[in-house]
Amino acid sequence: MKMSDSSDEEQDVNYVLFKDRPDWKDIRPIEQDDDDEIVAIHYTDKFKDVHNYLRALLKKGEKSERALELTRVAASENPANYTVWQFRRDILKTLNKDLHEELDYIEKFILKQSKNYQVWHHRKLLVDWLKDPSKENYFTTLILNKDAKNYHAWQHRQWYMKTFQVFDGELDYVDSLLNDDVRNNSAWNQRYFVINNTTGFTEEVLKREIDYTLSKIKEVVENESAWNYLRGLLLHDKEGLSKNKTVTNFCEELYSSNSQSPFVLSLIVDMCCEQVQEGSGDSIYTLERALQLCSDLELKYDKIRANYWKHMADTIKRKASGENVEEEPTTS
Amino acid sequence: MAKSLNLRSIEELRTSTFKIEGVPTVTSEEQCDTEEIVAKKYEDLHKNLLVNKNLPVLLRKQHIDYLLQNLHFLPTSYQFLDASRSWMCYWILHALTLLGTDINEGTKSKVSSFLKKCQHPDGGFGGGPGQLSHLAPTYAAVNALVLLGNEEAYNVIDRCKLKKFLTRMHQPDGSFTMHEGGEVDIRGAYCALSVASLTDILSKETFINTPEWLVTCQTYEGGFAGCPGMEAHGGYSFCGLAALFILQKGHLIDYNAFLRWLVNRQMRFEGGFQGRTNKLVDGCYSFWQGGAFSLIYSLLANENNPPSHQLFDERALQEYLLICCQNIHGGLIDKPGKPRDVYHTCYTLSGLSVAQHFKNESYILGPLQNKVGFIHPLYNIRPDLVKKAILFFNNSKLISSNVS
């Protein structure tokens, strides 16, 4: 998690404090009570000034053009001030302002402050009020061009796509992102989201997606994003994760080609566990193999997770020896 | 009892670096850059070890001085956190508690007084005086007051109005909006449940459909997202899991998938945690990810399969925190090269606590004086202070005070 930078907008030498503006003479500014001297911030004069007037207007409930201008300055001083944004929306509604203009304003704002909850929420409400998502693809793509993993941008994108049912071209977009960076987990997640909300994971789609994913794993084996997506796909295979021949053959091939990627070993462990549990005596997915792989992972291939693999081996052993306690009623 | 841990060897570190596999991308480039700056830190430390065996050291005094200074005055660079001042009270007080510092009664009284000014007349707390109520600063303010641990602090909270505020934020689908007209995400449910359980105002009606909604935030990767459909993320995963625990519905999640996702967030070279798959290490996830382990342990214990050891590498995490995340002038950071701040100071120290303690044992990297306090895994507050507050609110009547 990051803390965003403060805005450096309006370092205009001609900037006039509100207390020196003739059209604000009727307002008595309200200072913040910081007598306790607890987490007291050393504000700039400009920051203090605009907030003194903001407090006065909030108290008065004045929703006017000048109030709108005040919120613009306050928001640029501290974009995370949700009270200011809420007030601004109240004013926009009261004055019946042109929301398309506001959309342009917030677009410029987000381009500078793209990791902030409030600005994205403001945009979401504008799109919702206008019932018009037509600019959103262009806009979120612009943001994702700068940072293809921006969580806020993806959340906004998912929201309008689902709300207005506009998924056209999204799989192609995801594909282009994965061609740029096959390790982009946000893009893989979006792939799952699109399919889940359009065709669903039908047998046909599942086959297509498995082929796609395996081809991407071939390019870069140690790419957890693709492996996680593969596991996500297999959640939709009614027979479980160890019956799909394309997948099992692929994993076995990788394994015998001496790729000791923790991700392939870990998947084979789960395949073994599934088959052992079901008692389906598929020759290569045995308890012994699972334990051997856990031990390999612990001691050689995934040492940072040694504790986990030790625990997994214990769990597998315990389950196999019939000490399965999952059916027992839990105490407390 | 405390046991000493040893550092990973340079040889072990060398075999743990990222593999590009001939396909450099933005992700791999950023990852390799980060490993380079982290490697520098580790190499320097191993060199210094030759002359001083007692490394790495937690710079306790520097951190305490930094926090005490910030508890009163913050530089202009904090202006953009003017709507998170209640948070800053919590971050600083909690970090000080972990470091074993008690603040004097006079200062405690001032913090209570300040937070009282952040409380909204309609219930809940804002990020600063006169701001609208918001679930996140409400969570922070209540946690801070619980950390103060005296009746003056407890009495700041208007529980009756707090309950009404929570009810207003609750949505029909079970989710919570952060403030009136605000955004909906999984933080809301956690913050609401946290304050409701601490102040003993938790009722089923306030959280109708919330367990069901939370469960839909678990993703195919195993972690939780901010809202259904989004990508699994450390901060949101902690919120989702802790929220379900407070509702006593932890068993509703696929905990095997959660655990698999969680253990994979620990970086094999850096030793710290990342927030999402294929993203960079960041000190604050030591808590968001690390803190989720103890909750998973209790689920495993319910299945009669309690782990006999931590399920992550507590040694590597302590290495990352002590060697890469300390600013020598006090305060802790995301990763080498980043500026210090109270948020990262709080969550790196919380992560250090998670890495040092398992059951009733302590496992300490560096001198034993590096040991920090315990945390309650649901609230990230010292456990005895949680108990004390809950006991107090259990025994007080729910009446709306009309003091303004």
Ligand SMILES: [Zn+2]
């Ligand atoms: Zn961070």
